[in-house]
Amino acid sequence: MEKIETIGAMQQLARKWLLEGHTIAVVPTMGALHQGHLSLIDLARQHADKVVATIFVNPTQFGPNEDFDGYPRNSEADELQLQAHLTDALFMPTSKEMYPDGFETRVELTRLPLHLCGMRREGHFVGVTTVVLKLFNAVQPQLAVFGEKDYQQLMIVRKMVRDLNLPVEIIAGPTVRAEDGLAMSSRNRYLDIHERKAAISIYQALVRARQLVNSGTVDTIILRQAMTEIIEQAGANVDYVAVIHPESLEELNVVGAKAHAAIAAFVGRTRLIDNIRLKD
Ligand code: AMP
Numbered sequence: 001m002e003k004i005e006t007i008g009a010m011q012q013l014a015r016k017w018l019l020e021g022h023t024i025a026v027v028p029t030m031g032a033l034h035q036g037h038l039s040l041i042d043l044a045r046q047h048a049d050k051v052v053a054t055i056f057v058n059p060t061q062f063g064p065n066e067d068f069d070g071y072p073r074n075s076e077a078d079e080l081q082l083q084a085h086l087t088d089a090l091f092m093p094t095s096k097e098m099y100p101d102g103f104e105t106r107v108e109l110t111r112l113p114l115h116l117c118g119m120r121r122e123g124h125f126v127g128v129t130t131v132v133l134k135l136f137n138a139v140q141p142q143l144a145v146f147g148e149k150d151y152q153q154l155m156i157v158r159k160m161v162r163d164l165n166l167p168v169e170i171i172a173g174p175t176v177r178a179e180d181g182l183a184m185s186s187r188n189r190y191l192d193i194h195e196r197k198a199a200i201s202i203y204q205a206l207v208r209a210r211q212l213v214n215s216g217t218v219d220t221i222i223l224r225q226a227m228t229e230i231i232e233q234a235g236a237n238v239d240y241v242a243v244i245h246p247e248s249l250e251e252l253n254v255v256g257a258k259a260h261a262a263i264a265a266f267v268g269r270t271r272l273i274d275n276i277r278l279k280d
Pocket residue numbers: 028029030031035036037039040145146147148149150173174175176177183184185186
């Protein structure tokens with residue numbers, strides 16, 4: 001596996017691969033890799049013959065009171081896991097490389113961030129879209145793989161690609177869960193054993209919402225109440241529970257032909273998110 005730290009070296013390798021006729025897929029991550037990330041690497045491999053993982057804990061997508069400094073960083077373990085999954089290159093730029101002095105450009109969507117995490121984490125998605133476009137420009141991929149676990153991010157990246165005519169196909173990877181249903185997340189490492197138990201309530205709440213919809217409930221007030229109760233009973237705190245249209249991300253009053261449930265909750269001080277398809 002090639003390890004690359006500069007944008008110039010990454011672009012050079014990408015150019016060489018493209019001239020040789022290879023297709024390139026990128027899997028952007030913030031490291032502290034787990035099975036969720038690795039499933040995306042495997043999915044990328046099915047679609048392209050060169051797979052590039054990126055690890056960059058992007059400072060611009062963290063708010064001032066968020067966990068940028070404490071975010072788990074474990075590059076040796078990450079490298080071993082990427083090697084085991086036959087990743088061709090790891091692009092791991094420094095913050096200075098990505099944001100040199102004088103950097104001032106932002107990529108901003110105007111509508112999709114006005115929901116869910118976008119309303120709770122000011123500036124978060126500007127940070128995400130700006131860094132994803134920069135990563136695409138460094139890696140020159142034909143394909144990029146993102147997880148459904150970060151559903152709003154996936155939809156926002158897809159929209160950016162469409163709006164800016166980027167020649168990149170976005171592939172979605174299903175959410176990988178622990179045996180008890182908890183969505184895998186780098187932030188699960190923050191949880192103590194009690195919090196780890198309480199965290200299951202997020203998935204349980206989503207499953208309950210799906211059961212209610214399957215048995216005919218369409219009123220989203222009832223769905224939100226049911227989800228909130230399950231989370232609060234477990235001792236976690238709801239940041240939001242939402243029933244949304246899966247494309248516009250707008251909140252629904254009534255479950256129609258398409259609906260998705262999304263939750264953000266604080267388990268102790270750790271903020272976790274998850275979502276589930278209710279109807280498609
Ligand atoms: P992160 O390192 O948290 O920024 O995530 C990097 C990529 O991995 C994003 O596309 C996430 O949606 C995806 N991802 C994170 N957790 C999971 C999971 N449990 N299952 C599938 N994909 C995931």
